[in-house]
Amino acid sequence: MTKPILTFWQILQMNLGFFGIQYSFGLQQANMSPIYQYLGADAGNLPYLWLAGPMTGLLVQPIIGAMSDRTESRFGRRTPYFLVGAVLCSLCLLLMPFSPTLWFAASLLWVLDAANNVTMEPYRAYISDRLDESQKTLGFLSQSAFTGLAQTLAYLTPSIFLWLGLNSTAVNASNIPQLTVIAFLIGAVLSTATVLWSVKSTPELPLTAAELATMRAKPKGVKATFAEITAAVREMPQTMRQLWWMKLFQWYGMMCYWIYIVPALARSMFASPDATSSLRQADLLNGQLGGFYNFVAFIAAFALIPVVRRIGPKWAHALCLSLAALGMWCLPSIQDKTWLFVPMIGIGLAWASIMGNPYIMLAKSIPPERAGVYMGIFNMFIVLPMIVQMLTLPFIYSHFLGSDPRHVIQLAGVCLGMAALLALRVKVEN
Numbered sequence: 001m002t003k004p005i006l007t008f009w010q011i012l013q014m015n016l017g018f019f020g021i022q023y024s025f026g027l028q029q030a031n032m033s034p035i036y037q038y039l040g041a042d043a044g045n046l047p048y049l050w051l052a053g054p055m056t057g058l059l060v061q062p063i064i065g066a067m068s069d070r071t072e073s074r075f076g077r078r079t080p081y082f083l084v085g086a087v088l089c090s091l092c093l094l095l096m097p098f099s100p101t102l103w104f105a106a107s108l109l110w111v112l113d114a115a116n117n118v119t120m121e122p123y124r125a126y127i128s129d130r131l132d133e134s135q136k137t138l139g140f141l142s143q144s145a146f147t148g149l150a151q152t153l154a155y156l157t158p159s160i161f162l163w164l165g166l167n168s169t170a171v172n173a174s175n176i177p178q179l180t181v182i183a184f185l186i187g188a189v190l191s192t193a194t195v196l197w198s199v200k201s202t203p204e205l206p207l208t209a210a211e212l213a214t215m216r217a218k219p220k221g222v223k224a225t226f227a228e229i230t231a232a233v234r235e236m237p238q239t240m241r242q243l244w245w246m247k248l249f250q251w252y253g254m255m256c257y258w259i260y261i262v263p264a265l266a267r268s269m270f271a272s273p274d275a276t277s278s279l280r281q282a283d284l285l286n287g288q289l290g291g292f293y294n295f296v297a298f299i300a301a302f303a304l305i306p307v308v309r310r311i312g313p314k315w316a317h318a319l320c321l322s323l324a325a326l327g328m329w330c331l332p333s334i335q336d337k338t339w340l341f342v343p344m345i346g347i348g349l350a351w352a353s354i355m356g357n358p359y360i361m362l363a364k365s366i367p368p369e370r371a372g373v374y375m376g377i378f379n380m381f382i383v384l385p386m387i388v389q390m391l392t393l394p395f396i397y398s399h400f401l402g403s404d405p406r407h408v409i410q411l412a413g414v415c416l417g418m419a420a421l422l423a424l425r426v427k428v429e430n
Contacts, residue, residue, distance in 0.1 A: 003130070003131065003132040003205065004132070004205075005132055005134075005135065006130075006131065006135060006202075008138075010201070010202060011131070011135065011138060011139055011142050012142060013197065013198060013201040013202055014126075014127070014130060014139075014198050014201065014202035015127070015139070015142045015143050015145075015146050015198070016146070016194045016197050016198045016201075017082065017086070017119075017123060017194045017195035017196075017197065017198035017199070018123060018143045018146045018147065018150075018194075018198075019146040019149065019150045019190070019194050020086065020150070020187075020190040020191040020192070020193065020194030020195055021082075021086070021089075021116060021119055021120060021123065021150075021191065021194075021195070022146060022147040022150035022151055022154075023150040023151070023153060023154045023186075023187050023190050023191070024089055024093060024112070024116055024154075024187050024190075024191050025116065025150075025151065025154075026150055026151030026152075026153070026154025026155055026290070026294065027093070027154045027183060027184060027187050028053070028109070028112070028113075029151070029154075029155075029258045029290070030154060030155045030283075030286060030287055030290050031180055031183070031184075031283070032049075032050065032105075032109065033046050033050075033258075033259055033260075033262050033263070034180075034262055034279055034280075034283045035096070035097075035099070035105055035176060035180070036049050036102060036105065036106070037263075037279055038171075038174070038175045038176050038177075038279070039099065039101060039102040039105055039174065039175070039176075040102055041102055043260075043263050043403075043405065044394055044397055044398060044403060045394065046259050046260070046263075047255075047259055047389065047390040047391075047393045047394055047397075048390060048394065049102075049106050049109075050109075050255070050259055050386075050390055051387065051390050052106065052109040052110040052112075052113045053109070053113040053383070053386065054382070054383035054384070054386035054387045054390065055110070055383070055387065056110060056113040056114040056117050057113065057117045057379055057380070057382065057383035057386075058380055058383045058384065058387065060114055060117040060118060061117045061120065061121045061375075061376040061379040061380070061383075062229050062373065062376035062377050062379070062380060063225060063226075063229070063376070064081055064117070064118055064121060064122060064372075064376060065121045065122065065125065065372040065373045065374070065375050065376020065377070065379075066225045066228045066229050066232075066372060066373040066376060067081075067225055067372075068081055068121075068122045068125060068372040069125075069215070069228070069369070069370065069371070069372035069373055070215055070218055070220060070224075070225075070228075072207075072212070072215065072216070075199075075204075076203065076204030077122075077125075077129070077204065077207070077372070078122035078123065078125055078126040078129065078204060078372070079122075079126075079199055079203070079204055081118055081119065081122040082118070082119040082120075082122050082123050082126070082195055082199075083195060083196075083199065084118060085115045085116065085117070085118030085119030085120075086115075086119055086191050086192045086195040086196075087115075087192055088111070088114075088115035088118070089112060089115040089116055089119065089188075089191045089192075090187075090188040090189070090191045090192045091188070092108055092111050092112035092115060093112065093184050093185075093187045093188035093191060094184070094185065094188045095108055096108055096109075096112065096184050097172070097174070097176050097180055097181040097184045097185075098172065098173075098174060098176075098181075099174055099176070100173075100174055117379070119195070120379065121372065121375045121376045121378075121379055122372065124143075124359065124375040125371040125372040125375045126204065127139045127140060127143065128363055128368070128371045128375070129204065129205065129368075129371060130202065130204065130205060136360065136363050137305060137308060137309065137360055138305060140356045140359045140360055140363070141301045141302065141304060141305050141308070141352075141356040141360075142301070142302075143355060143356065143359075144297065144301035144304075144352050144353075144354075144355035144356035145297075145298050145301035145302055145352070146298075147294075147297065147298075147301075147351070147352075147355045148294045148295065148296070148297030148298030148299070148300070148301055148348070148351065148352055148355075149294070149295070149298040150190075150294075151290065151291075151294035151297070151351075152290075152291045152292075152294035152295040152297075152298060153291070154183065154187065154290075154294075155286070155287045155288070155289075155290030155291040155294060156287055156288065156290075156291030157179075157182065157183035157186060157287075158177070158179035158180055158182070158183055158283075158284060158287050159179075159284055159287050159288050159291070161179050161182055162179060162284065166178065166179060166182075168280065168284065169280070177280065177283075179284075211369075214369065228373055229373060229376075229377065232370060232373045232374060232377060233377060236374075236377070237365040237366060238365075238427060239361060239362070239364070239365035239426060239427055239428060239429060240362060240365055240366070240374070240377075240378065242425055242426045242427060243358055243361060243362065243378075243381060243426055244381050245422045245425070246358075246419050246422040246423045246425075246426060247358065247381040247382060247385060247419070248381075248384075248385045248388075248419075249385075249415045249416070249418040249419040249422060250321065250354065250385070250415070250416065250419035251381075251382050251385035251386055251389070252385045252386075252388065252389045252415045253325075253328070253411070253412040253413070253414070253415030253416040253419065254354070254412070254416075255385075255386050255389045255390070256389065256393065256408050256409065256411050256412035256415065257328060257347075257409060257412040259393075259408075260405040260408040260409060261286055261289075261409065262279065262282045262283055262286050263279075263282070263405035264331075264332055264405040264406045264408065264409045265282040265285055265286055265289075266278040266279055266281070266282035266405075267404070267405055267406055268332050268333075268334070268335060268406055269281075269282065269285065269335065269337070269340075270282055285337065285340075289340055289341065289344050292341055292344045292348070293344035293345070293347045293348035293351060294348065294351065295348070296344065296345055296347075296348025296349065296351075296352070297348045297349070297351040297352035297355070298352075300320075300348060300349050300352035300353075301352040301355070301356060304316055304320075304352060304353065304356065304357075308357065308360065312428060313357040313358075313360045313361050313428060314357070314361060314423050314424060314426050314428055315424070316353060316357055317353045317354075317357040317358065317361075317420075317423045318420040318421070318423040318424050319420075320346075320349040320350045320352070320353035320354075320357075321350050321353070321354075321416050321417070321419050321420035321423065322416075322417065322420040323345070323346030323349055323350065324346045324347045324349065324350030324351075324413075324416050325346075325413045325414070325415075325416035325417035325420060326343070326346060326413065327342070327343025327344065327345070327346035327347050327413070328343065328346075328347065328409055328410065328412045328413030328416065329410050329413035329414070330343055330413075331343045331409055331413075332406035332407070332409050332410060350416065358378075359378075361426060361428050362374070362375075362378055364428060364429040365428075365429045393408070396411075
């Protein structure tokens with residue numbers, strides 16, 4: 001069935017909610033390791049404290065995806081999920097910078113990530129539902145662009161307020177910088193406001209009589225949901241199975257980067273990985289670097305559209321991952337702040353590709369009536385590598401990497417290089 005062709009402006013509006021979701025994720029990537037260390041965490045235990053995201057994603061997203069395929073409401077199939085998730089996310093963002101203890105912050109991250117995950121995959125399926133096949137590349141790469149823009153602002157918000165004259169050493173009662181507190185308060189507003197805008201401007205398409213009949217004929221309840229997930233895994237398309245191996249190395253590497261980039265910068269740029277003053281300086285520097293590579297991702301997401309149409313998503317993805325791998329390998333040896341921005345170009349290109357091209361490859365291979373459950377299962381290809389990384393890296397960190405965070409960044413580069421090679425093995429449907 002041909003779906004209504006949307007204007008570029010309409011596609012941007014329907015993806016605006018993704019901006020709020022990704023601003024929240026950007027805050028986590030930029031700030032959770034420093035927040036944990038401000039509250040007394042040891043650098044070697046940081047991966048364990050990041051387990052909340054992948055564990056909640058593993059449990060929540062396939063279930064929510066399968067449920068949204070079977071949901072019937074006056075708001076649509078997907079909308080109830082990303083509205084509830086956005087509100088919960090806002091509440092968690094309000095509380096996070098006021099965490100009094102390490103255990104409180106770690107527990108709150110579990111709830112925050114569960115809320116983000118409730119929102120995320122129904123939103124992916126909403127794009128697949130709403131757009132005609134000819135516009136899906138634009139739709140998913142627009143999501144990638146909003147990811148880059150949102151995370152640019154999330155990373156840069158503390159530095160922007162520093163440039164406006166706020167004191168970088170001012171902290172609250174939990175020893176968390178006031179600059180960080182402001183960023184999380186802004187995120188709390190954006191999380192709900194942007195999703196509401198998308199829902200209002202671009203509502204879901206009503207289901208046809210045939211689609212409704214098919215959906216109502218399916219069994220309901222918890223048992224039926226898990227049966228659907230099991231059947232979908234068993235009948236998984238070949239393209240999706242091949243994407244798993246690429247994503248294993250891709251996300252292992254990205255988590256290495258996000259968790260250890262601030263301690264690595266504290267060591268390479270400020271000589272001390274543990275001193276509070278060095279952490280604050282490295283935290284602000286990482287905000288500027290992260291803002292830059294996410295801005296590159298924002299621009300690259302649109303620039304990749306003609307590239308993907310010309311050479312295909314897997315070749316474009318492999319190229320972008322290779323550039324990021326090279327940048328991460330070189331990054332720990334750079335001691336001039338200006339030169340640090342060069343490897344960020346490759347990382348930004350990879351981040352734009354990560355948030356768009358795998359979904360383009362996936363969307364061509366899955367049946368539309370199962371978009372929700374397969375998008376949820378596809379997220380397991382993100383969270384399972386993260387769980388593997390968080391459970392194995394502390395041992396690797398102390399026994400093979402000399403407890404040096406700079407070596408973790410180089411390990412990230414090796415992983416992304418492997419992912420680039422594995423991307424070329426993926427058979428993409430025409």
